[in-house]
Amino acid sequence: xxxxxxxxxxxxxxxxxxxxxxxxxxxxxxxxxxxxxxxxxxxxxxxxxxxxxxxxxxxxxxxxxxxxxxxxxxxxxxxxxxxxxxxxxxxxxxxxxxxxxxxxxxxxxxxxxxxxxxxx
Amino acid sequence: xxxxxxxxxxxxxxxxxxxxxxxxxxxxxxxxxxxxxxxxxxxxxxxxxxxxxxxxxxxxxxxxxxxxxxxxxxxxxxxxxxxxxxxxxxxxxxxxxxxxxxxxxxxxxxxxxxx
Numbered sequence: 001x002x003x004x005x006x007x008x009x010x011x012x013x014x015x016x017x018x019x020x021x022x023x024x025x026x027x028x029x030x031x032x033x034x035x036x037x038x039x040x041x042x043x044x045x046x047x048x049x050x051x052x053x054x055x056x057x058x059x060x061x062x063x064x065x066x067x068x069x070x071x072x073x074x075x076x077x078x079x080x081x082x083x084x085x086x087x088x089x090x091x092x093x094x095x096x097x098x099x100x101x102x103x104x105x106x107x108x109x110x111x112x113x114x115x116x117x118x119x120x
Numbered sequence: 121x122x123x124x125x126x127x128x129x130x131x132x133x134x135x136x137x138x139x140x141x142x143x144x145x146x147x148x149x150x151x152x153x154x155x156x157x158x159x160x161x162x163x164x165x166x167x168x169x170x171x172x173x174x175x176x177x178x179x180x181x182x183x184x185x186x187x188x189x190x191x192x193x194x195x196x197x198x199x200x201x202x203x204x205x206x207x208x209x210x211x212x213x214x215x216x217x218x219x220x221x222x223x224x225x226x227x228x229x230x231x232x233x234x235x
Contacts, residue, residue: 009160033220045210045226052221091162097220105151105170105217107178108224110162 002027004094006111013082014119020067021077021114023092029053032096034068034075035108039089048090051075079116087118122147126211126227133201134235141196141230143211149225151217152194156180157208157229166209169194170217201234208232 003026013019025034036048051059051068058066063080079086092111124145133139145152153168155178165178169188183205185197194213198205211227 004162006162043208043229043231045212045229047223050221095220097218105153105168105176106220107153107165107168108163108212110155110164112160112162 002029002032002094002096002109004092004109004111006090006092006114008114009112010115010117012117012119015082015084017082018078018080019082019116021079021090021092021116023075023077023111025073025075025092025094025111027073027094027096029096032094034066035093035095036064036066036075036077037091037093037110038086039091039113040085040087045091049077082118084118084120087116089113089115122225124211124213124225124227126209126230128230129228130231132233132235135202136200139198139201139232141198141209141211141232143194143196143227144192145194145211145213145225146192147213147215147225148191149213149215150191151215151219152188152211152213153178154184154186154194154196155210155212157210163210166196168217201232203234206232206234 032053034051038046049061065078067076093108127142150171154166155163157163167186169175209230214222214224
C-alpha cells in the first residue's frame with residue numbers, strides 16, 4: 001500500500017520569505033500522480049499543484065513550485081514570496097492511475113499535513 | 121458552477137442518534153467518495169462509489185454506511201454515532217473511478233461533534 005509522510009507538523013515564516021514543505025512517499029508503482037492541497041481556515045480543500053511521475057519537469061503554478069525527486073520518492077512544495085493568504089494547512093497526496101474498471105477505483109492517499117503560518 | 125455540496129456544515133449530536141450527511145454534485149461524475157480528517161492523520165477514505173448502486177469500503181468504514189441511488193447524491197449515514205466519529209468530513213467527486221489525473225472536487229466539509 002502506498003503511504004505519504006509529511007514530517008513537518010508546523011512551520012512559520014515571515015511574509016515575503018520563501019518556504020519549502022517536505023513530503024515523501026512510498027510506492028512500488030512507476031507511474032502515478034502527486035498533489036499538493038491547501039486547506040485555509042475556511043476548511044475548503046484547494047488543489048495547489050499536480051505532478052505526473054513520468055514527467056521529469058517540475059510543475060509550477062505562479063509562486064508555487066515543486067521539487068520532484070522520483071528516485072528519492074520526494075515531492076516538496078516551494079512557496080516563493082509568501083503572502084498572508086498562504087496561511088493554511090497543506091496536504092501532500094498520492095494517486096496511482098487505474099488500468100480499468102475491474103481494478104476498481106483509485107483513491108487519493110494523503111499525508112498528515114503541515115500547518116503553515118505566514119507572519120506579517 | 122461546478123460544485124460539490126454537503127449538508128449540514130456543522131452538526132452536534134449525541135451518542136446513538138442516527139444521522140445522515142448529504143452530498144450532491146452537479147457535474148455528472150461517476151466517482152464519489154467520503155473522507156474524514158483528523159489531526160495528525162490527514163484525510164482517510166471511508167467509502168467510495170464507482171457509479172450508481174456500486175459502492176465499496178475505503179480504509180476506515182467501521183460505523184458508517186453509504187448509498188448511491190442517484191448519480192448526483194452520495195449520503196453518508198451514521199446509524200449509531202459514537203464520540204470517536206467526531207471529525208471533519210469531506211465528500212469528493214471526479215469524473216471517472218480510474219482518473220488519477222482528473223481534478224477531484226471536494227465539498228466544503230461537515231464538522232461533526234458526537235457527545
